[in-house]
Amino acid sequence: MPCSFQTRRSLLLAALATGAGLATKPAAADDDDPPGSDERPKKGDRLVQSEGEQEGQLIKPDDLKLGGPPLHAWPQDPKTSVVRDRSVLNQLLIIRLDPAELDEDTRARAVDGILAYSGICVHAGCPVSEWVKGDGLDKDVFKCPCHNSEYDPREGAKVVFGPAPRRLAALPLAVVDGALVVAAPFIGKVGGQQG
Numbered sequence: 799m800p801c802s803f804q805t806r807r808s809l810l811l812a813a814l815a816t817g818a819g820l821a822t823k824p825a826a827a828d829d830d831d832p833p834g835s836d837e838r839p840k841k842g843d844r845l846v847q848s849e850g851e852q853e854g855q856l857i858k859p860d861d862l863k864l865g866g867p868p869l870h871a872w873p874q875d876p877k878t879s880v881v882r883d884r885s886v887l888n889q890l891l892i893i894r895l896d897p898a899e900l901d902e903d904t905r906a907r908a909v910d911g912i913l914a915y916s917g918i919c920v921h922a923g924c925p926v927s928e929w930v931k932g933d934g935l936d937k938d939v940f941k942c943p944c945h946n947s948e949y950d951p952r953e954g955a956k957v958v959f960g961p962a963p964r965r966l967a968a969l970p971l972a973v974v975d976g977a978l979v980v981a982a983p984f985i986g987k988v989g990g991q992q993g
């Protein structure tokens with residue numbers, strides 16, 4: 799069943815990755831794309847929603863419901879307001895969880911229980927588009943519907959089910975002037991087998 803927060807883009811990517819059996823690659827920026835729109839998130843970048851009625855809106859801590867589901871986001875250059883949406887590898891999952899549920903390393907990276915992870919599956923590059931009960935678990939986890947890999951954001955998005963070979967990359971966050979911003983580059987490798 800398609801997840802309610804899947805986008806048309808994510809469905810297309812999922813179809814590509816599943817049908818071709820290939821990892822998705824970042825969309826190539828062309829000459830018309832604004833400078834910086836395909837660059838990885840940088841320290842100080844803001845986060846904007848990437849879909850839904852609030853698409854393009856700055857994400858503030860209060861926008862996140864405790865316990866999920868995650869918001870889908872892009873990084874945005876705070877100086878130019880360019881949204882870095884020209885690479886699928888910049889898709890982000892932003893989620894708020896009870897800090898007491900987080901392991902030590904994950905809690906150290908969270909701000910008020912808020913965490914950011916890459917939204918691209920490390921197996922073959924599909925979007926991680928679902929927030930559902932984990933296989934054999936009594937808690938919700940991130941899930942990639944292409945081959946059912948599951949990741950637990952409470953433990954640094956480690957793989958808890960499926961063929962994914964490693965955890966999702968994490969993006970450290972901070973709160974500046976009431977808005978969520980990137981505190982440091984990705985920790986870990988972003989994207990699928992060829993990502």
Ligand code: FES
Pocket residue numbers: 815919920921922923924942943944945946947960961962
């Ligand atoms: S692409 Fe295979 S599980 Fe995500």
